[in-house]
Amino acid sequence: MNLDDYRRAARAWLRDNAPVGEPAPEDAIAHAKDFMARLYDAGYSGITWPARWGGQGLTQAEERAFAAEARPFSLPTYVFSIGLGMTGPTLVDRGTDEQRERFVRPLLRGEEIWCQLFSEPGAGSDVAALQTRAVRDGDRWIVNGQKVWTSVAQHADWGLLLTRTNPEAPKHRGLTMFVVDMRDPGVTVRPLKDMTGRTHFNEVFFDDVAVPDAHRVGEVDDGWSVAVTTLLHERLSISAGVGMGRAKDDPTSLEALRRTADTSDPLVRDDLVELHIRTRALALFNQRLAQETEAGLFPGARGSAAKLLLAELTLFEADLATRLAGPSAVTGSGDGEGPGPLAHAICLAPAMSLGGGTNEIMRNIIGERVLGLPPGPRVDKTVPFKDLKVGTQE
């Protein structure tokens, strides 16, 4: 099938199958799972994933064509995004055949929901400083500790969990990756209220959770290299999302601002031109990265530049939208519905600069891995983890 035919078929399928309207909140997960199963059965889940493990074995071109056709529909796939964007690709790259056989197809079909368990209160940018312990006990491991910023943990069946298995080794050399059963009674998920007042994330606590050694991903104490694979997929899935999947009613978009702001005012015009320039320049950069990927030139760490630019653009947009609107940006209407969409946007805007690596971490990556600049002096690379300061020291 050529690409045009593929696109047409996808468009027709979406027209007939994309859900219309919002389900009741208590039905949302069942509704999303039902849709994901139909998406998989129609061949539109895991488009570029290997056919052997349940994917379609097609190219980026088909994936992008489908994504472009799907954009207007706001498909209910959010709850599967961690599995599809990060943990699934990690298992495909680094899992055992038994793990791929067991986990990949149910993930692609939406039968099982995944979350990712790396960050901790004392280990964010410096995730290799994590302290959650896994101790070997025969053919299983006993896990104790706490994770944070875990999206969709409250719905998850499985989690990709990074733990410390050897505190005597330097920090990057004593970590091991596991697949953990989120339904284990020793796993406690607590919603974390963020600055928007909503709960996008969770804290997850592990109390004597037993994980079979067969659920280990990669070698013992080589979890860092597995985590690097996951984080690379995370950044790619974030940067690939630039200009995509944007809510049609986003009040900070250029289109919305052109409708609401006084475009005869020369100062307003210049603000809108600036937003337009930045948006177009980033969209073109992302298209160029996509074309390079298609041509077999893997962009690697350069994706971090796209992520950094998106983070800055997201803050600029929300900041500009609120400045253009004036006082009404920060007040609601007294109907109990909160201070309104622009107030929500300015609250949400910092998230893109923090999640998936802060702007400062992105700049380090660009500086060291793209430009080849020397790293800063490190005091933490060679000493045993147990002798290091970590987290917040009072």
Added chain:
Amino acid sequence: MRLVLTPEQRELREAVRSFLAAASPPAKARDGYDPAVHARLNGELGLSGLIVPEEYGGAGAGMAELAVALEETGAALLPGPFLATAFAALALTRAPDKELLTGVAEGRIAATLALPLVPDGLAARAEGGAVTLRGTLPRVLSGTEADVLLAALPGAPAGDGSGTQGEPSSDDGTGTPGESPGGGRAGRSSDGGPVLVAVDLGGAGVTRVPLETLDLTRGQARVELDGAPARVLGRLGADGAAAVADLVAVALAAEQLGVLRASLDAIVAYAKIRVTFGRFIGSYQGVKHKLADMHCKLEQAESVVRHAAWAADEDPAELPHAAALAQAYVGRACFEVARDHLLLHGGVGFTWEHDAHLFYKRAKADEVLLGPPRVHRARLAALMEAGAPVAGEA
């Protein structure tokens, strides 16, 4: 839309890059124009004929290829009339003239183009089939080195049937055509639009006054015409004149991309060898993060230039928007990167001996070459308002 270089374009880049590295490194740029280098560039590499149609002895390439060449001449801060000749050749593709195109292709003729294309205060007089020009062009790029000046005269006033097609007419010699306000890019379709003429800068009635210029590597001249004979090359029309202005904007952006890239390369290289407080300066986040931001500008600038060059070759409807975006984004990014590259060198960057100021000055001279930068932003605003197409949103 193609945003990635083809293998042939990469070969062209390598050829120009290695030639210039040997024949005209930036350190040599301060010596000014070297006709021998110019002749070899056009002879050995055939660069002046790159976009000249094959029927006139050129290579018949497009803007995508010219942009590749200009990026390299920009990176080398190549002195002399190469950019000016490219501007003129772009105009000649819209009003072909065998003698000039052949001469440019063979490297015999260095040409330049009036900026703006329809200059203010230029009066034409037609007598017995011969046209002469009177007036002053205050700033002509490479005006001292160029052999031929191209300029556009406003078309004959509407309803004036006395002038023959393609020939400016003037009854009183006080300059009827030249009296129309400058610019002349908009809305002259009712009278057939501007006409392209050529003046021999070494001929009678021409006085050239070299100007002191900020940019030490490329000169400008005041050109005073006092009854200078002009040859009418053909009618550009309003659309053709607008297209030439857009092509010039894209070509300049390609040079600016080269200046930007070379500035960043220079400071990245220095940050890897310069030591302060016992460490390479590139290991400090205060330096590294600034360099990362400069790299982000480079990525976006390259994307914007590739897109504009593609539009110039393949999508005339998209060209006005792409060209305005190219100048609005790349012109500023180029100066900002050249500025920060100078600053990060520290005190040595402020010295006459160091090359940093050469890039800084070229970047500033380029940024204002086509008018105050706000004109590009104002044009973007107008195009947004007119709902001009924005290709390839993805």
